[in-house]
Amino acid sequence: MGSPDVLIIGGGIIGLSIARRLAMDGVSVEIFDRQQPGMEASWAAAGMLAPQMEVEGPGPFLDLCLWSRDLYLDFVKGLQEDSGISIPYNAEGMVSIALTEEDETGLRERYAWQKRAGLPVEWLSAPAIRERVPTVTSDLRGGLFFPGHHRLDHRQIIRALLVDLQKRGVKTSWGVAAHSILVQRSKAIGVETSQGSRCVGKVVVAAGSWSSQLQYPNEEIRPKVRPIRGQVVSVEYRGAPFPYSLFSSVGYLVPRSDGQMLLGTTVEEVGYDKSTTVSGIQKILSGAMRLIPSISDCSITEAWAGLRPRSDDFLPVLGASSVENLYFATGHFRNGILLTPATAEILGELIRMGRSSFPIETFQMDRWRRHALASRIAL
Numbered sequence: 001m002g003s004p005d006v007l008i009i010g011g012g013i014i015g016l017s018i019a020r021r022l023a024m025d026g027v028s029v030e031i032f033d034r035q036q037p038g039m040e041a042s043w044a045a046a047g048m049l050a051p052q053m054e055v056e057g058p059g060p061f062l063d064l065c066l067w068s069r070d071l072y073l074d075f076v077k078g079l080q081e082d083s084g085i086s087i088p089y090n091a092e093g094m095v096s097i098a099l100t101e102e103d104e105t106g107l108r109e110r111y112a113w114q115k116r117a118g119l120p121v122e123w124l125s126a127p128a129i130r131e132r133v134p135t136v137t138s139d140l141r142g143g144l145f146f147p148g149h150h151r152l153d154h155r156q157i158i159r160a161l162l163v164d165l166q167k168r169g170v171k172t173s174w175g176v177a178a179h180s181i182l183v184q185r186s187k188a189i190g191v192e193t194s195q196g197s198r199c200v201g202k203v204v205v206a207a208g209s210w211s212s213q214l215q216y217p218n219e220e221i222r223p224k225v226r227p228i229r230g231q232v233v234s235v236e237y238r239g240a241p242f243p244y245s246l247f248s249s250v251g252y253l254v255p256r257s258d259g260q261m262l263l264g265t266t267v268e269e270v271g272y273d274k275s276t277t278v279s280g281i282q283k284i285l286s287g288a289m290r291l292i293p294s295i296s297d298c299s300i301t302e303a304w305a306g307l308r309p310r311s312d313d314f315l316p317v318l319g320a321s322s323v324e325n326l327y328f329a330t331g332h333f334r335n336g337i338l339l340t341p342a343t344a345e346i347l348g349e350l351i352r353m354g355r356s357s358f359p360i361e362t363f364q365m366d367r368w369r370r371h372a373l374a375s376r377i378a379l
C-alpha cells in the first residue's frame with residue numbers, strides 16, 4: 001500500500017470523524033494516535049450538545065454551534081447504520097437553573113438576546129421547573145428551558161467511528177506518536193513519528209490539547225492551544241427520573257440512558273495533569289447536592305478527568321495554514337462533541353475542494369496574524 005493522501009494526527013472524536021468524512025468521499029486516509037484512540041477529552045466529556053448555553057451572543061461561533069447541532073441527527077443515523085452500533089441520543093432539552101440573584105440576571109439577559117435572535121428558549125418559573133424536575137431543590141429562582149439542546153452517548157460515537165473506519169479500510173496506527181511536521185519549500189510533505197518519517201499529500205493536526213506540543217517549522221503556525229482540566233463524577237441515580245440535562249452556576253447533571261447520572265465539572269488550568277482531586281470532586285458533589293439534594297444518597301460509580309483543548313480566544317482552530325497542505329482541527333474546548341459533525345464537514349470540503357461552504361474566517365489559524373496586523377495598523 002502506498003502513501004495515503006491524508007495523514008491525520010490524533011484519534012480523538014475530531015480526528016476520527018474527519019477520517020470517516022474523507023473516506024466516505026473516497027480519499028485515502030491514515031489516522032494515527034500515540035495511544036489507544038478516543039481515550040482523552042473525547043472519552044472524558046459529558047455528551048451535551050448545548051449551543052445556546054456555551055455562546056455569549058450572536059455571531060460566527062453561535063452559527064457554527066447551531067449548524068453542527070443541526071447536522072447531528074443525520075450524522076448519528078448514518079454512523080449507526082454504517083457501523084451497526086447504537087448511539088443513544090436524547091432530544092428532550094436542557095433546563096438551566098438560576099439559584100441566585102446574579103444567576104437570574106445572567107439568564108434573563110441570555111433569554112433577551114436569544115429571543116431577539118429568534119432562538120427557541122423559554123423562561124420557566126420556579127414551580128414550573130419543579131413540575132418538570134420533581135427532585136430539584138426548592139431554593140431556586142426560575143430558569144431557562146432550551147428545547148434545542150440535546151445529549152448523546154459520545155463514547156458510543158467513538159466506538160462506532162472505529163468500527164466504521166475499519167469497515168471502510170482506513171489505515172489506523174495506534175501507539176504511534178507524531179513528533180514534527182516535515183516541510184519542504186513551505187509545503188508539508190509528511191510527519192516524523194516515533195516509528196520513522198511518513199510521507200503524505202496532506203496533514204491534519206487533530207491532537208487536541210497536545211496540538212501545540214508538536215514541532216512546527218515556524219512559531220506562527222503553532223496552534224495557541226492549552227489544556228484545561230475538567231473532572232466528572234458518575235453516580236447511580238435512584239431518584240424520580242427526569243428527561244432533561246440540568247445546567248447551573250454550581251455545575252451540571254446529565255442523565256444517561258443506563259441509569260447513571262454524570263455530574264460536572266471543574267475548569268482548571270493545571271498543565272497536562274489529569275488527576276481527579278479531592279477539592280475537584282468535593283466542588284462537583286456539593287454543587288450537585290445543591291441542585292438535587294437527594295443525590296447525597298446515590299452511590300458513586302466512577303470519577304475521571306480530561307483535558308479540554310482551549311485556544312487563546314476560546315474558539316476552535318479550523319482549516320488550512322500558511323504551510324501548504326497542513327490543516328488544523330483543534331481547540332474545541334468545551335464543545336468538541338457538539339462541533340464534531342461541522343468540523344468533519346469543513347475539513348472534508350477544504351481537503352477535497354480547497355474551500356468550505358461554511359464561512360470559517362473567524363476560526364482560521366491566520367486570525368492571530370490578522371489581529372496582530374490590524375492592531376499594528378491601528379497604532
Ligand SMILES: Cc1cc2nc3c(=O)[nH]c(=O)nc-3n(C[C@H](O)[C@H](O)[C@H](O)COP(=O)(O)OP(=O)(O)OC[C@H]3O[C@@H](n4cnc5c(N)ncnc54)[C@H](O)[C@@H]3O)c2cc1C
Binds near residue numbers: 010043046209210
Ligand atoms: C470533563 C469534560 C466534559 C466535556 N463535556 C463536553 C460536552 O458535554 N459537550 C461537548 O461538546 N464537549 C465537551 N467536552 C469537550 C470535548 O470533550 C473536547 O472538545 C473534544 O473531545 C476534543 O476532541 P479532540 O479529538 O480534539 O481531542 P482529544 O479527544 O483529546 O484527542 C486528541 C488525541 O490526540 C492524540 N495525540 C496527542 N498528541 C499526539 C501525538 N503527538 N501523536 C499522535 N497522537 C497524539 C491523543 O492521544 C488523543 O487521542 C468536555 C471535555 C471535558 C474534559
